[in-house]
Amino acid sequence: MDLFNYHRRETSVVHVGSIDMGGENPIRVQSMTTTNTNDTQACIEQAERIIKAGGELVRLTTQGSREAENLKNINAGIRADGYNTPLVADIHFNPHVADVAALYAEKVRINPGNYVDPARKFIHQEYTDEEYAQELQKIEDRLVPFINICKENHTAVRIGVNHGSLSDRIRNRYGDTPEGIVESCMEFLRIFKKENFNDVVISIKSSNTVVMVRSVRLLVDTMNKEGMNYPLHLGVTEAGEGEDGRIKSAVGIGALLSDGIGDTVRVSLTEEPECEIPVARHLIDYIGQREGHLVIPATEAKDFDWLHPTRRETLANNNIGGENVPIVITSRTGKDIEVVSDSDIKADYIYVGSQLPKHPKSNETYIVDYNVYGMLEQENKLTADGKLKDVDCQLYPIFPVVAIPMLSMLQCKMKFLVLQFGTPAEEYLTCLKYHPEVVVVCATNHQNRLGDQRALVHEMMNAGVKNPVIFTEMYHHNQNEKSDFQLESAADLGALLIDGLTDGIWLMNDGNLSEQDITETAFGILQAARLRTSKTEYISCPGCGRTLYDLRDTIAKIREATKGMKGLKIGIMGCIVNGPGEMADADYGYVGAGPKRVSLYRKQVCIEKNIPEELAVEHLLALIKSDQK
Known part of the structure; x- marks a missing residue:
């Protein structure tokens, strides 16, 4: 790793429908629909708005076989309108749905945290080495048939690890750490490599920019050691909206792009999906201006660890340096x-x-x-x-x-x-x-x-x-x-x-x-960058077809009611895919539980379930005020 001279990381090339990714190809920009994947026309219209804004891939949530089957109609509708933009199916919890989606989408995203492992319950369970090996064999037995379907249909795959949805198995053995996040990915990658399937893209995401950047750095190092050079998809998940969401995304994504890491970008904003495209494009173009710069003849400090950085030791001077916040x-x-x-x-x-x-x-x-x-x-x-x-x-x-x-x-x-x-x-x-x-x-x-x-x-x-x-x-x-x-x-x-x-x-x-x-x-x-807190922080997802309540209106109400609570972190999640997992980094969580129903969390502990949407914000504020007392 050259810390001082910019050049893009060398990767293999992945074929995704009509475009290639990685290698010397441009860094691709993408977004995700928020429409119901069963609503063919709404998905086509929103996908085309993303494409017209400059999106080069469009992802759709695919929570069941019915949604997976409807990708065929959505794909056909977009092609009929003259667009060849690849579609990506987003799969959680149900590997069978991935099998179906691979027939109709150019790329399928699977989440190692819930592809075979059961939905996490944040329980403690010890595994012997033999038991752990058996769990890995279960993953391989289920993953290989999916890989064969993808080979047959020329479908690419994204292994998408989310900090908020690590399995209990990984968390128990590796902890809630970048090492655990990376191992969750590598378990799947090793199987893909063993099966000689190379159209694989990887993402590691977190709402915590520090965890996200450190995990991706560690993944790159781990892949290098194991002879892998797959392309990387970058994003800060649940970044939020407006200026805060843009700044947070730029800190995490920019830190990696600046080191030449990243082959496709999605900026996750709680806004209309086409609004994400110009943000991602500006980041890519801005960092890309460093290409071909004059060489910087510097030497890395002997005590610096790019994979596990710690704060540089300095002498405190007034309120600057030492243990003081920046x-x-x-x-x-x-x-x-x-x-x-x-x-x-x-x-x-x-x-x-x-x-x-x-x-x-x-x-x-x-x-x-x-x-x-x-x-x-x-x-x-x-x-x-x-x-x-x-x-x-x-x-x-x-x-x-x-x-x-x-x-x-x-x-x-x-x-x-x-x-x-x-x-x-x-x-x-x-x-x-x-x-x-x-x-x-x-x-x-x-x-x-x-x-x-x-x-x-x-x-x-x-x-x-x-x-x-x-x-x-x-x-x-x-x-x-x-x-x-x-x-x-x-x-x-x-x-x-x-x-x-x-x-x-x-x-x-x-x-x-x-x-x-x-x-x-x-x-x-x-x-x-998690270095100094000056206001309330909102960890909010962009929403998707799984979101069954008015996410943006809810965020506006919560922001207005809590904006003066400096230092408080509130997670506002559309569904349970990442919701409870990201609550580890938030003081309170507001998570979609069903049609117009919401559950409230304190950290990762569910405090109140299935509250009617019209009462949920009021209940959240009552919980916060009760804790403050």
């Missing part, structure tokens, strides 16, 4: 310097450059250019610890790399130094060792931002330097491009956050995005 810096300069937001979400530090606001706020902390700080110090306007005497607000200086010789001239408890990879190491490393009060601001203008910024921190790690690092990213977007700004910044930072290299982030933009939009994006990225 901080957020924002910029407020020029005509906007006097604009102050009334939002509850505020940056920890505000860069104001060469000019302080006319009316500095005592509850704000400012970063100023080092020469301004020096001037204030000379004019005796600062206290010994760097506070403005007349306002009692804190100031810290920031130095460009050319001002390294000036660092010792200012006597303050914390300083910021802007560095880029390529700065002569002997110059800046010696400086950092003698100045533990310096916080590094890692900037880049390289075509491959991730590789360049990783390179600087790895150089510091190899030298034993423990100064905290803030990553700064510059963009050029106007207000109507806010979504692009959010996707790009989340994708650029995703791997750096999951690698454990980040003590803070500083997003900059030279368009007309507001300071508040930029600040909220930064906090949203940290929350998506």
